[in-house]
Amino acid sequence: MTAGLYVHIPFCSSRCSYCDFATGLYQSELAERYVCALVEDIRSSRYCDETVDTIYFGGGTPSLLGPSQLDRILTTLHDTFRVDAESEITLEINPGSATPEKLRTFRSLGINRASFGAQTFDDAELAKLGRSHNTADVLRTFADLRSAGFENVSFDLIAGLPGQTLAGWQRNIQQALDLGPEHLSFYLLEVHSGTPLAEHIRRGIQPAPDDDLAGVMYEWMLEQSSQAGYEHYEISNLCRHGFHSRHNVKYWTAEPYYGFGCSAHSYDGQTRRWFNHRDMLKYVQVIESGASPMVEEQQLSQADVRAEALFLGMRMMQGIDMRCYRESFGVDLRDEHSADLDRFYKAGLVEFDGDLIRLTRTGALLSNEVFAAFV
Ligand code: SF4
Numbered sequence: 001m002t003a004g005l006y007v008h009i010p011f012c013s014s015r016c017s018y019c020d021f022a023t024g025l026y027q028s029e030l031a032e033r034y035v036c037a038l039v040e041d042i043r044s045s046r047y048c049d050e051t052v053d054t055i056y057f058g059g060g061t062p063s064l065l066g067p068s069q070l071d072r073i074l075t076t077l078h079d080t081f082r083v084d085a086e087s088e089i090t091l092e093i094n095p096g097s098a099t100p101e102k103l104r105t106f107r108s109l110g111i112n113r114a115s116f117g118a119q120t121f122d123d124a125e126l127a128k129l130g131r132s133h134n135t136a137d138v139l140r141t142f143a144d145l146r147s148a149g150f151e152n153v154s155f156d157l158i159a160g161l162p163g164q165t166l167a168g169w170q171r172n173i174q175q176a177l178d179l180g181p182e183h184l185s186f187y188l189l190e191v192h193s194g195t196p197l198a199e200h201i202r203r204g205i206q207p208a209p210d211d212d213l214a215g216v217m218y219e220w221m222l223e224q225s226s227q228a229g230y231e232h233y234e235i236s237n238l239c240r241h242g243f244h245s246r247h248n249v250k251y252w253t254a255e256p257y258y259g260f261g262c263s264a265h266s267y268d269g270q271t272r273r274w275f276n277h278r279d280m281l282k283y284v285q286v287i288e289s290g291a292s293p294m295v296e297e298q299q300l301s302q303a304d305v306r307a308e309a310l311f312l313g314m315r316m317m318q319g320i321d322m323r324c325y326r327e328s329f330g331v332d333l334r335d336e337h338s339a340d341l342d343r344f345y346k347a348g349l350v351e352f353d354g355d356l357i358r359l360t361r362t363g364a365l366l367s368n369e370v371f372a373a374f375v
Helices: 028-043 067-080 100-108 123-129 135-147 166-179 196-202 211-227 246-252 280-288 302-313 322-329 338-346 361-365 367-374
Strands: 003-009 051-059 082-093 113-119 153-159 183-188 231-234 237-239 257-260 265-267 272-276 294-299 350-353 356-359
Touching (some): 003 067, 003 246, 028 257, 051 246, 067 082, 082 246, 100 135, 113 123, 153 211, 166 211, 211 231, 231 246, 246 257, 338 367, 361 367
Parallel strands (some): 003 257, 051 082, 082 113, 113 153
């Protein structure tokens, strides 16, 4: 198993109304301090010298960083780890957050995949979400990405927005498919307490998301995308052949990944998980004082490892090989969860194919119900 690296960049140009991520508004002085702290965090990794084959810059809006800051982080990663020459290197990019020249420089630094936060192609929906971009920005930045040489672009799309209609969603999906990105990540809007969106819904300013309608949107999107040649490889992700997110697959298949930055999580691929301070300023101050940014470490029991293998592995639409599961854990999956599996099979949520067990499309939509039984 080869590890992946995650780097969290917690800056955004504005706050979206639904967001509860560990991010804050971009300030150039703080960003510079943060990058210095990040470089120290990476250099202190106890896993230095390991081979890695994916790097993922997430956030926040990592494309707000200057090319020289990104270059310093990448150089430190290359100096600290053995970065495979064929590595997938992803940068999350928001529409309108980078000039064509900046995108070309990012590409020349070795970034070869863009995770593009389009979200929706409807200006009114973007405004309701508090996004800082409009549809024209989506189209322009996507064209700029292509011109800069990005041949692997993933679109993020959100369904189930307050007031969104099925017809509106269908227009969104059609517009995304017409642009022909290599990858689609699809999210159902979640309303997190404490966010402005939750408050708007509580006060009746915006309607609550309609879960049933979101289900219909999900089914429609899967149907259209598969007709357009996309492979549904994970509950929320589709791709053209060979363009799955190599980094994210590590999360679902229990491969090791090492996270840097505030709130970043790590896993050694066996029984150790740990994560950093969530607060950006605290993370910077702790590193500046010479201490470790790690705030908690967990030792997983064999039962924990088995449960994770099950509910993370089942996210992949190819399913879980029950023979491999038995060889790895010495337990027969059908015996271990016979009552639940029987119930889910009868409800049409899972299906069996030789040694494989996997979610059906309906099971993918109701996956939280399935996974709850395994935790
Ligand atoms: S751009 Fe993303 S990370 Fe930043 S506030 Fe919006 S949803 Fe949150």
